[in-house]
Amino acid sequence: MNEIRVGIVGLGRLGKVHAHNLAYNVANATLYAVCSPLDSEIEYAKNELGVKVGYTDYEDMVKDEQVDAIFIVSPSGLHCTQIQLALKCGKHVFSEKPIGLNIDEINETISVINQYPNQKFMLGFMRRFDKDYLYAKDLVEKGELGDLTLIRCYGIDPSDGLESFVKFAGSSNSGGLFADMSIHDIDLIRWFTGQEVKKVWAIGKNAAYKELDDVGELETGAAMLQLGDNTMGILVAGRNCHHGYHVETELIGTKGMLRIAQVPEKNLVTIMNEHGVVRPTSQNFPERFSQAFINEANDFIECILTDRQPSVNAIDGLESTKVALACKESYEKNQLITV
Template sequence: MKEVKVCLIGSGRAGMVHAHNYTGSVPNARIIAVCDPMEETAKSAAKELGIELYYTDYREVLKNEEINAVYIVTPTKYHKEIAVAAAAAKKHIFCEKPMAMNEEECDEMIKAAEEHQVKLQIGFMRRFDESFQEAKAMIAEGEIGDIVLVKSHSRGPSKPKEWMYDIKKSNGPLAEVSSHDIDTVRWFAESELKSVYAIGGNFRNKEIKEQYPDFYDNVIMTGEFENGIHACVEGAQYVQYGYDARVEILGTKGVICLGDIHEKKILTCTPNHELKRPTTRSWKFLFKDAYLAEDRSFIRSILDDTEVECSGLDGKMAVRIVKAGNESIVEKKIVTL
């Protein structure tokens, strides 16, 4: 195979970030089709990408022998169904986070990819961020001593979509917002969490409290890894002040801080002695280069027949931790994994 031909399944915001990368920025790969159940959305996405082929049913995508790989960027509840079918059709799979609704679905996806000998990569793009990679190397070199604590938080400005309020359908902000943070702390700690304790509350969407009493838009989860390292994950939705994703890695001899809340370097000083600096508005800006790096990595794994850099097991572990965190919130107790 000299060129990987890709189809995007689910042409929302995250999907289109990947799709645009495949219009000339990923060597030896290009996007040739998009799929979305809403025909106007699919048609509009295809036009934006400068391609002609679009589908409204993913099953039709899988019949196209010209397509080598699919990007699954749909609501989580559809991931397993599409991934298993794609594997059976011999299509390589990139699946955005969260990987699936539960561990059993993750296992089905992993098994299908192994049986049909296709790649399965999960979309934890922060691992591919240049500063994250540099921090990983610094830790390996012992620059801050032994790791004591890894803290990661994500706060988004957007109001949750209707389906997100139902924890049974979305698995809550721990899944939708904090999956990246969960993978981040696990990646830096190089261990598995053995216990977690989480608390959550609905502070910014109180109008839906009666209809969705279990929904929380703010969550804090602490935990301990098997190797003794401590973890802290914090997530928030509808913060409105901007997109805010930062990490702190505390060692015995120092600390590493990742992320910047400011989108631009400009700082304004006004006559009334106020300082103004714009905040980051979107994850699309903050992790633009990381998305491109993970897309290139996925294609290399296909062409070179090497292991993906973010596996189905990585996705499954995050799903496991989300479930434990949600259980902890409801039962108000420490949960052992």
């Protein structure tokens, strides 16, 4: 086999990015089929991406013998069931984060993954495939920062998506701010330190859209994490960033510190005009992590073709979700939570 035929489920904000990459930017992959409950999304894939087969029923797609691998980019609450079904039908599986929203369901999914050791499973923590995060990881591994003592992470979505989020927050389950947004930062903290989180304390505030209080969602949240070796983590998560998409990470060690995207710059251009000195900022996740999404998809396909285990696995999904759900519980109970 030297070409992997992929079927993708979900063609929303991120599904379209993955589908486009699989159709045009990923080596040795063919975007063969798509699945969406919306005819308009299937038509988009046929017209814009040249996809041959469209399904409205996920089970039909995973039973298609022409499909080798499934990309899951559907709402988070569906991931576990869809992962299990695809594996049982003999497919390799890439799933977007979070792996699931319920720990029992994630554990059940992990036991299904373990029953199919010859099929690859990879989780979409794409920041691990971003060149700047990889550069920082290399510095940490070479000991340039000494022993890590604290990691501070910002993950704030643009405010232009907030209004529609407020509108649909009651009907869609994002898993809450920490499972939806901070999960990437939690994964990075585990990746950089090799440690698990033992305690969390989370707080939050809804100020622009107080109605989010009624549906248990947060506009801005913060959490302090204590890791196994007492390294500290600080998370700032939000959905109300007026200058664009703000993802910033700081690592502090005994010999030095570094920041990744200290200002979320779009490019190297500086504009000088009546507003002063202006640096354009990245506006959304497809723009900021465009190459990382391609890199992770290339890695998944390569893992299948070379029979290599993906570096981001279901345990990463389980551990990060445990921490995110502990943050949610801490915020809701206003208590320190042991993970």
